[in-house]
Amino acid sequence: MLQENYETVEQKIREACDRCGRERSEVTLIAVSKTKPVEMLQEIYDLNQRDFGENKVQELTGKYEVMPKDIRWHLIGHLQQNKVKYIVDKACLIHSVDSLRLAETINKEAGKHNCTVPVLIEVNVAEEESKFGVKVSETLPLIEAISLLPGISVQGLMTIAPYVTDPEENRPVFKKLKELSVDIENKNINNVTMSVLSMGMTGDYEVAIEEGATMVRVGTGIFGERDYSIQK
């Protein structure tokens, strides 16, 4: 079942790339494995998937311990200050930086580990009350401030688009994030690149790819519905 899901997602990514003249290699599929047992992750790993996304620090580090070491772990969920120390040397990319205070904490931990932490800035493009992320208008000033921190390298932007039934409704959201990333790229800020655009989930990743996503985060489409009633 997982193999079939995975191949369907892969096929749809290829078709979306074809439709807009992009190479498949320009888009990284992140398998979002939150709430799923490691046996399921291993099945996808065996199909050659190496990028996995988790939204909780504890779950990521737990799976990190037992899964093969060549997996690239993406932290895609909100990050609390007090959890930063557990994650800086385990995640290949933190997608959810949305405040200078959080960035400063990451910078401090990076210093302790003698590493540079690659991050994305989470932008709440649709300005939904319930979502984390900075407003579009706050993004550039935040990035300028973060660019001065030696332990952090900003690699691009991430957004969680609204929940919609028709993915076309989110096209303007993805366009807006792409535009913002081009504007910021043109500022040529030291220590900042805009090479990553993390946008698109199960419901709308094809539209996101058409609008320039370089990373799509697909959970349900690969692993099936999540059951939050199972206590972990």
Ligand SMILES: *Cc1c(COP(=O)(O)O)cnc(C)c1O
């Ligand atoms: C859960 C989650 C996803 C995956 O959502 P699906 O709709 O299951 O594909 C993507 N991004 C983030 C930030 C998530 O928390």
